[in-house]
Amino acid sequence: MTLFLVLGLSGLLLLVFALVFDGVLDGVFDGLLSLPVIAGFVSMLGFAGAIALGTTDLGVGVATLVGAGAGLGAGWATWRLSRALMRDGSGAAPGGAELVGSSGAVVTAIPVGGYGEVLLYPAGQPVKYAAKSDVRVERGAEVWVEAALSATSVAVRPVER
Numbered sequence: 001m002t003l004f005l006v007l008g009l010s011g012l013l014l015l016v017f018a019l020v021f022d023g024v025l026d027g028v029f030d031g032l033l034s035l036p037v038i039a040g041f042v043s044m045l046g047f048a049g050a051i052a053l054g055t056t057d058l059g060v061g062v063a064t065l066v067g068a069g070a071g072l073g074a075g076w077a078t079w080r081l082s083r084a085l086m087r088d089g090s091g092a093a094p095g096g097a098e099l100v101g102s103s104g105a106v107v108t109a110i111p112v113g114g115y116g117e118v119l120l121y122p123a124g125q126p127v128k129y130a131a132k133s134d135v136r137v138e139r140g141a142e143v144w145v146e147a148a149l150s151a152t153s154v155a156v157r158p159v160e161r
Contacts, residue, residue: 004050004067011043040078045071096148098122099129103144103159110137110156118143118156131156 018035049067053060102120110116110133118131130153137143143156 001050001053004046004053004063007046007067008043008050009046011039011041011046014042015039034079034082036082037075037078041071041075043071044074096151096154099145099148099154101145103142104129104156106131106137106139106141106143106156109139112136115153118145118154120145120154129154133157 014035018039021035045064045067047067048070049063052058052066053063056062099120099122102122104118104120106116107119107128108117110118110131112133112135115130115132116137117128119126119128121127131137131143132149132153132155133143135158137156137158142159144159145154146157147155149155
């Protein structure tokens with residue numbers, strides 16, 4: 001039984017190793033073999049084997065077969081789950097085109113020709129951007145985005161009401 005428990009704990013340690021060194025062995029055998037899959041197999045082999053050995057009088061051979069079956073199931077489930085998570089292609093992040101025409105508020109005053117900061121809400125989430133304007137814009141003023149200068153900066157103009 002000690003061997004099975006050592007295998008189970010080794011699998012858990014391998015899983016921690018896999019989380020720390022993400023991606024190791026992912027390309028081996030066309031993605032079928034990865035550290036999380038190996039960790040799931042070894043853990044279930046050990047723990048299921050220990051349970052089978054401790055609760056029945058069938059012997060080490062049967063306990064090994066039970067553990068191997070459970071390990072194959074855990075390895076397969078881990079492989080399927082990781083493949084599903086890797087295919088999860090959520091929408092693209094909002095880019096410069098989505099920012100143009102949106103409104104925001106000045107967080108840090110914008111000097112003429114210099115940079116300040118504005119708070120915009122791309123996809124409904126508050127994000128601070130560096131902002132440049134042709135005129136001085138005070139803190140708290142409402143602004144419109146005229147152009148996206150880079151991924152983190154925009155050109156703005158004050159809203160006239």
